[in-house]
Amino acid sequence: MQSPPLLISQLLRYGTELHADSEVVTWTGTGSRRMTYAEVGRQAAQLAHALRSLGVEGDDRVATFMWNNAEHLIAYIGVPSMGAVLHAWNLRLFPEQVVYIGNHGAATVVIVDNTLAEPLSALLPHLPNIRHVIVNGHVEEATRAALGAPGHVEGVHDWSTLLEGMPETYEWPEDLDENCASSMCYTSGTTGSPKGVAYSHRSNVLHAMSVAMTLSISAADRHLVVVPLFHANAWGFPYVAMATGASLMMPDRFLQAEPLARFIETERITTGAGVPTVWNDLLQYLDTNPADVSSCRMLLVGGAAAPPAMMRAYQERHGIDIVHGWGMTETSPVGSIAIAPPSAEVGSDEYWRYRTAQGRIVLGVEARLVDGDGREVAWDGSSVGEVEVRGPWIARSYYANGTETATELEEMTAKFDDGWLRTGDVGCLTRDGFLILTDRAKDVIKSGGEWISSVALENAIMGHPDVAEASVVGVPDAKWGERPLASVVLKEGATATPESLREFLGDKMARWQIPERWALIDAVPKTSVGKFDKKVLRKRYADGELDVTTVEIR
Numbered sequence: 001m002q003s004p005p006l007l008i009s010q011l012l013r014y015g016t017e018l019h020a021d022s023e024v025v026t027w028t029g030t031g032s033r034r035m036t037y038a039e040v041g042r043q044a045a046q047l048a049h050a051l052r053s054l055g056v057e058g059d060d061r062v063a064t065f066m067w068n069n070a071e072h073l074i075a076y077i078g079v080p081s082m083g084a085v086l087h088a089w090n091l092r093l094f095p096e097q098v099v100y101i102g103n104h105g106a107a108t109v110v111i112v113d114n115t116l117a118e119p120l121s122a123l124l125p126h127l128p129n130i131r132h133v134i135v136n137g138h139v140e141e142a143t144r145a146a147l148g149a150p151g152h153v154e155g156v157h158d159w160s161t162l163l164e165g166m167p168e169t170y171e172w173p174e175d176l177d178e179n180c181a182s183s184m185c186y187t188s189g190t191t192g193s194p195k196g197v198a199y200s201h202r203s204n205v206l207h208a209m210s211v212a213m214t215l216s217i218s219a220a221d222r223h224l225v226v227v228p229l230f231h232a233n234a235w236g237f238p239y240v241a242m243a244t245g246a247s248l249m250m251p252d253r254f255l256q257a258e259p260l261a262r263f264i265e266t267e268r269i270t271t272g273a274g275v276p277t278v279w280n281d282l283l284q285y286l287d288t289n290p291a292d293v294s295s296c297r298m299l300l301v302g303g304a305a306a307p308p309a310m311m312r313a314y315q316e317r318h319g320i321d322i323v324h325g326w327g328m329t330e331t332s333p334v335g336s337i338a339i340a341p342p343s344a345e346v347g348s349d350e351y352w353r354y355r356t357a358q359g360r361i362v363l364g365v366e367a368r369l370v371d372g373d374g375r376e377v378a379w380d381g382s383s384v385g386e387v388e389v390r391g392p393w394i395a396r397s398y399y400a401n402g403t404e405t406a407t408e409l410e411e412m413t414a415k416f417d418d419g420w421l422r423t424g425d426v427g428c429l430t431r432d433g434f435l436i437l438t439d440r441a442k443d444v445i446k447s448g449g450e451w452i453s454s455v456a457l458e459n460a461i462m463g464h465p466d467v468a469e470a471s472v473v474g475v476p477d478a479k480w481g482e483r484p485l486a487s488v489v490l491k492e493g494a495t496a497t498p499e500s501l502r503e504f505l506g507d508k509m510a511r512w513q514i515p516e517r518w519a520l521i522d523a524v525p526k527t528s529v530g531k532f533d534k535k536v537l538r539k540r541y542a543d544g545e546l547d548v549t550t551v552e553i554r
């Protein structure tokens with residue numbers, strides 16, 4: 001058989017030529033801005049010419065500092081297709097962290113949305129590699145001047161002006177090595193400082209095919225990408241869209257429940273992807289505000305454990321399947337997706353056990369469980385170990401640029417075990433390959449020598465009708481070493497108390513697993529990508545900032 005390299009440019013060509021009429025729709029706050037994939041292809045070519053004219057060559061990195069919109073999609077597929085490397089900066093990180101990943105990735109050009117130009121201008125003096133800034137949309141003269149102020153910035157360009165007049169086709173290089181980098185992402189830093197992962201053309205193409213196949217995405221779909229393009233490779237969706245012709249629905253900066261509901265209703269959106277907190281907020285909104293979401297068949301949820309109560313509520317009240325998946329920046333990210341086997345009767349306990357698991361390991365990914373002594377653990381649905389994975393879209397190392405200290409390098413290599421990635425996630429696997437996570441290794445609670453799953457506790461507490469959000473962390477305890485602390489956000493007007501919540505858990509968890517420490521809080525702190533930030537909760541507890549009620553065990 002022939003073996004041409006698997007390249008992003010093939011996806012670009014396929015999507016923009018064979019699915020020329022599919023479209024990317026960007027929400028503007030009041031309506032939709034539409035662009036066909038044919039136009040995406042033309043602008044991707046123009047962008048490539050423009051970047052060459054700015055001196056981008058070889059594997060130079062081109063950064064984006066953008067919301068999810070049409071131009072970000074164009075950069076996402078155009079930059080890798082020309083052979084350069086796309087680095088989408090996480091705009092929600094603290095400024096020092098953006099500077100860290102920006103300098104580590106060392107892009108020479110950054111494309112920025114006009115609405116983000118001001119915050120970027122404050123960072124640019126600390127990003128000495130940047131020579132050109134391309135602004136998507138109109139900015140005032142003062143903002144433009146601020147972007148161009150640092151001595152190392154040679155030019156500030158307007159996207160439309162720069163692309164205007166450039167040829168609408170590009171000879172995408174066909175002799176690239178499929179194993180060379182096409183894009184890079186940094187972990188969101190939930191448990192440590194961000195680490196870089198470089199994806200290859202090959203890994204991205206294979207991953208896109210697997211995601212499209214497992215989720216049955218087709219050209220008939222209108223897919224809402226809430227997951228930011230800078231988070232974990234955007235879960236592959238820009239490439240899935242090109243591979244299938246599915247239209248992409250981009251919310252830009254309108255990520256709150258109300259605009260998302262209007263977007264779904266207006267654009268007859270069929271599918272979507274985002275972290276649990278986003279879909280949880282949308283659920284609370286839909287429960288009290290009428291919106292026609294009948295077009296929507298499926299929302300993929302991942303990045304953190306999806307509360308079963310939320311999954312059931314969507315299905316029962318809104319007819320939407322919330323499909324649970326698991327992955328990491330290091331795994332491109334999709335490693336497992338929870339589609340129940342046909343043998344499980346819809347609505348049965350067995351069915352929900354499958355649906356609420358993190359999912360069945362997808363074709364192409366191999367998994368194993370390893371215990372504390374390095375021994376492999378059986379796939380029996382109950383024996384627990386650390387999850388290790390390998391496969392064509394699993395990282396084999398982190399991206400190092402020569403500036404790392406010996407300790408950092410050691411930390412980076414420690415994540416890999418003889419060709420397997422140590423995920424840091426702890427759980428079990430069923431005989432038929434469904435992954436059930438109980439915790440992250442760092443979040444594990446060990447009480448009196450026994451493990452308590454923070455995820456199981458969170459899921460159980462979030463099953464209470466008064467609870468909007470709940471997060472559980474381990475805190476030091478004189479007698480047991482560690483005990484769970486539950487931080488709970490109640491729904492508006494709800495009256496549950498720590499006592500009643502404890503009572504509620506009585507028949508759901510073993511007695512010794514039920515927390516005695518409870519804090520009712522206004523909101524669970526979130527990471528840059530919207531996950532519960534347990535680091536912050538632990539610190540607040542340690543600093544005495546949480547108002548904790550202790551409910552004694554009777």
Ligand code: ADP
Binds near residue numbers: 302
């Ligand atoms: P960070 O590690 O900084 O949070 P990632 O977004 O790459 O960055 O996070 C990957 C981690 O997110 C996984 O290792 C796992 O702990 C968690 N995760 C992802 N999906 C799920 C899920 N469905 N259930 C529970 N945890 C999940």
